[in-house]
Amino acid sequence: xxxxxxxxxxxFVVAIALGLAARRGRxxxxxxxxxxxxxxxxxxVFLLMAGEIYTTFxxxxxxxxxxxxxxxxxxxxxxxxxxxxxxxxxxxxxWRYAKEQRLLSQADYFIRKYESxxxxxxxxxxxxxxxxxxxVLQLKGLGIIVSEASYGSVAPNAAVWAGGFALIVFVVxxxxxxxxxxxxxxxxxxxxxxxxxxxxxxxxxxxxxxxxFAAIERAKPGFLVLPQKGMSASWFISTxxxxxxxxxxxPHTFGSVYTARDExxxxxxxxxxxxxxxVLVFVFFxxxxxxxxxxxxxxxxxxxxxxxxxxxxxxxxxxGLLGAAGVLTALVPGSMLLVMSTTIIAQNIYRPLARGAxxxxxxxxxxxxxxxxxxxxxxxxxxxxxxxxPLLLMxxxxxxxxxxxxxxxxxxRPRASAAGAFAGIVAGELVVAYLTLSGATLPxxxxxxxxxxxxxxxxxVALVVNVLVLGVVSAISxx
Amino acid sequence: MIGAxxxxxxxxxxxxxxxxxxxxxxxxxRPRPLILGLPPLMAWIxxxxxxxxxVLGVIFALDRTNES
Numbered sequence: 001x002x003x004x005x006x007x008x009x010x011x012f013v014v015a016i017a018l019g020l021a022a023r024r025g026r027x028x029x030x031x032x033x034x035x036x037x038x039x040x041x042x043x044x045v046f047l048l049m050a051g052e053i054y055t056t057f058x059x060x061x062x063x064x065x066x067x068x069x070x071x072x073x074x075x076x077x078x079x080x081x082x083x084x085x086x087x088x089x090x091x092x093x094x095w096r097y098a099k100e101q102r103l104l105s106q107a108d109y110f111i112r113k114y115e116s117x118x119x120x121x122x123x124x125x126x127x128x129x130x131x132x133x134x135x136v137l138q139l140k141g142l143g144i145i146v147s148e149a150s151y152g153s154v155a156p157n158a159a160v161w162a163g164g165f166a167l168i169v170f171v172v173x174x175x176x177x178x179x180x181x182x183x184x185x186x187x188x189x190x191x192x193x194x195x196x197x198x199x200x201x202x203x204x205x206x207x208x209x210x211x212x213f214a215a216i217e218r219a220k221p222g223f224l225v226l227p228q229k230g231m232s233a234s235w236f237i238s239t240x241x242x243x244x245x246x247x248x249x250x251p252h253t254f255g256s257v258y259t260a261r262d263e264x265x266x267x268x269x270x271x272x273x274x275x276x277x278x279v280l281v282f283v284f285f286x287x288x289x290x291x292x293x294x295x296x297x298x299x300x301x302x303x304x305x306x307x308x309x310x311x312x313x314x315x316x317x318x319x320g321l322l323g324a325a326g327v328l329t330a331l332v333p334g335s336m337l338l339v340m341s342t343t344i345i346a347q348n349i350y351r352p353l354a355r356g357a358x359x360x361x362x363x364x365x366x367x368x369x370x371x372x373x374x375x376x377x378x379x380x381x382x383x384x385x386x387x388x389x390p391l392l393l394m395x396x397x398x399x400x401x402x403x404x405x406x407x408x409x410x411x412x413r414p415r416a417s418a419a420g421a422f423a424g425i426v427a428g429e430l431v432v433a434y435l436t437l438s439g440a441t442l443p444x445x446x447x448x449x450x451x452x453x454x455x456x457x458x459x460x461v462a463l464v465v466n467v468l469v470l471g472v473v474s475a476i477s478x479x
Numbered sequence: 480m481i482g483a484x485x486x487x488x489x490x491x492x493x494x495x496x497x498x499x500x501x502x503x504x505x506x507x508x509r510p511r512p513l514i515l516g517l518p519p520l521m522a523w524i525x526x527x528x529x530x531x532x533x534v535l536g537v538i539f540a541l542d543r544t545n546e547s
Contacts, residue, residue, distance in 0.1 A: 071508075071520055078504075079522050081531050082497050088535055089486075089493070093546075210516030217510050222523060224518040226508050233505040240501065263544075271539050274531040 003384050005150040007320030008327060011185075012166060015331055017172025019178035026177065030363040033175030034104055034343040039260040040180065047183035048176070048256040049269060050276055051332040053080065054190050056141025059329045060303040062280055066287025068302030070216075070223035070229040072342060073284060075239050080277040082244025088270035092263040093410050101259075105340065106254040106402075107348040113409040116418035118350060122425060123402060124348035127251035130395040131341040132377060134250075135334055137392050139163055139381040141303075142330035148307040149323025151316070157382055163330060164378045168371050171338045176259060177257060178336040186328035191279060193325040198282025201289035201309060209285070216291055223291070233453040242459045246400030252333075252340035342369040394436040397459045401428035404467050416470055419477040424470025431462040491543045492534050500527035 012309055026032055040048070058076065065073035094109065101112050106127060111120035128473035142163040143156030170178040207210035216222055224231050248254060260266050283306070290305040292310060297305055310322050351357055357365075405421035408414055414421070434440070442461075443454045500523070507519040514522035 071518065074521055074524055077528065078500060081500060081524075081528055085493050085531060085535065087491070088538065102513060208516060213513055213516065213518055222510070225510050225520065226504075233508055236504055237501050244497075267539055267542070271535040273534050274528050274535075278525065281521075284521070326489050335520055 002151055002316050002320075004320030004323060005153055006382045007147060007317065008146060011189075011324035012162070012327060013184050015185060015328060016170055017164050018181045019166075019335070020173050022170075022177040022181035023174040028173075028175065028363075030104065030343075030359045030366070031085050031102075032177070033363060034339060034366070035255070035446060036176050036180065036259045038099065038258060040263050040265070041261050042265045044180045045256070045260050045265050046261060046269050046272070046276075047180055047187055048336065049253075049273060050187055051179060051336060052181045052250070052256070053125045053277065054187070054279070054329055055333040056138050056145070056330045058280060058283065058327065059143055059194075059326055060144070060191070060306060062283040063287030063290070063306040064300075065301035066284040067297065067305035069231065070220070070256045071226050072236065073287070074369040075236055075243070077277060077280050077284075078236070078240045079243040079247070080280075081274060082240060083247035084270050084273045084277070085275075086244065087248060088267055089135055090406075090410075091257050091266040091270070094254070094406075095263050095266055104347050105256075105344045105383075106249075107344055109254070109409075110402075110421070111348075112403070113414055114405075114416075114418040114421055116422065118349055119418055119422050119425075121352065124344050124477060126398055126402065126425070126429060127344050128341050128349075130398045131251060131337050132380070133392045133395045135337045135341070135373070135377040136380045138330040138334040138337070139377055142327055142334075143381065144304070145307065145323055145326035148304060149319050149326065150243070150312075151319075157353065160378055160381050163327070163334070164374045166331060166421070167334050167338060168374050171335050172367050172370050175445065176256075176336065176339045179181065179332055179339065180259075180469050183320050183332045186325070186332045188369050189321070189325035189328055194279050194282040194353060195284075197306070197310065197322070198285035201293075201313065202285050204313065205289055205293055211246070216288060219292055229451060230455065232451070232455045234452045235457060237458055238455075238457040242400060242457050242463070243396070245403050246396055249399040249402045249406065251344060251399070252336040255340045256336065267426070288344075338370055338373060342366045342373055345369045345373075394432060397432040397436070397462060398429055400459060401425050401432065401462060401466050404463070404470055408470075416474045417477045420470045420472075420474030423473040427469040428462045428466030431465045432459070435461065487541075489538060492538055496527050496531040496534055499530070500524060503527075 015249065028145055031037055037457035065076065097113065097349070098109060101113065103109055107120045107124040111117055139160050143160040146154050147156040151182045170182070178425060185392060202209050202212045206215055213224060224291065226236055257266065286306050286309065290309040294305060294308045297308065307322065310319050343366050346362045346369060350365050351362055404424060406415040407415060442458055503523050504520065507523045509519055
């Protein structure tokens with residue numbers, strides 16, 4: 001047993017304890033469990049929203065992208081600017097409507113706004129299909145972090161089981177309240193971990209940021225600019241727009257809007273969130289510092305760069321703390337994904353089937369679904385394989401297809417018909433599935449087009465089809 | 480009208496940071512000169528992320544829907 005493992009285990013226990021303590025003094029009815037009784041102020045909403053951006057993807061993947069891809073990694077920073085700016089205008093009307101209609105889930109929003117139960121079922125299915133791979137990614141990240149940071153003394157599979165167990169315990173007990181409370185610890189840890197390593201490593205190895213980037217540019221010319229082809233400026237801009245637009249369409253992100261006490265909370269958060277996004281800059285610095293210090297990590301192994309350079313540089317105590325921060329970045333979003341996907345299963349899939357089920361019944365179904373969804377995610381994680389990566393990419397594109405219908409619903413009466421929204425989403429999702437599963441690329445689809453078009457993020461295609469179908473069907477069905 | 484809130488002129492200030500940042504991407508996509516030690520593209524994006532809360536803060540201060 002080494003110091004790193006003791007520290008990680010310690011934080012694990014504290015996280016579970018915090019998650020359990022979150023329920024104290026509350027009657028855990030459905031609204032309380034799924035949405036924290038719609039009573040969260042600026043700080044708790046901030047922590048939930050921060051919980052959505054600082055996932056294992058940002059912690060491992062942010063540094064991994066900087067390490068493996070270089071400049072294209074900046075898209076992760078840039079899309080947040082779009083997402084938060086948009087949130088100032090997008091979230092308050094959604095919150096107001098959700099409060100007035102006492103909505104529980106994103107699918108509920110579609111049902112009421114478009115007065116269409118079938119649209120709700122469609123959105124519910126899309127939500128769950130998109131959430132599960134995202135949950136798998138968190139568990140997978142957790143397994144990697146624990147096994148790396150414990151110097152291999154815990155196998156990734158054992159860590160995945162432990163993480164899954166922790167999630168079941170505090171999600172069943174406390175719901176989204178557990179996520180918010182655990183997020184307090186997580187954000188403190190990630191802030192300290194990112195800023196410390198992001199400042200220390202470049203100074204330690206290169207003497208400063210300028211010297212570090214100059215050294216990288218000498219060793220790998222062109223690494224710090226977007227390439228002329230492929231991940232070019234055109235790719236960058238289209239990806240930033242697409243990702244920024246899709247961001248709030250994740251069911252757990254959409255759902256966290258409902259937890260706010262009033263709409264001012266959401267506007268305030270829109271103002272301050274961009275500053276918090278800057279923490280990512282430090283995560284990038286770590287990845288860049290690792291480029292010349294721990295070279296040779298290829299493909300998905302680039303995601304290990306942060307932990308590898310830390311192990312070379314620091315003692316087990318520090319590595320343990322970084323590992324603990326990493327574990328928390330998996331548990332918080334993981335718990336939010338669980339709360340929302342099980343709420344959707346109970347509210348939007350079970351309830352229509354079991355006519356006349358009351359809220360108590362729905363709450364029981366939602367909480368019973370937690371271990372089932374977790375076990376499914378653990379099974380998918382352990383089955384491993386690279387199959388999960390296309391699923392996740394697909395997940396982001398799947399939820400993005402909900403955006404046109406949400407945008408058009410912001411008016412008093414939606415500007416699209418229910419049939420139009422339904423057809424647009426179905427068409428968009430089919431295109432996403434086809435493009436992802438066939439591995440189609442724009443250069444292959446339109447070899448004659450100029451490079452600027454060929455480099456566009458292929459997700460745009462699905463969105464364009466979606467909007468066209470939505471427009472045409474709306475126009476026809478209105479008459 | 481968005482969600483029964485009238486969009487006012489000052490709300491349109493919000494398009495400045497996203498537009499400003501994106502327009503600069505092809506222009507600042509170069510290795511040199513390092514700005515405060517950072518690659519130009521990275522420095523540019525950080526600059527706009529710092530501008531965003533200022534712009535949204537001004538909108539927030541002007542926004543009368545926040546009263547009450």
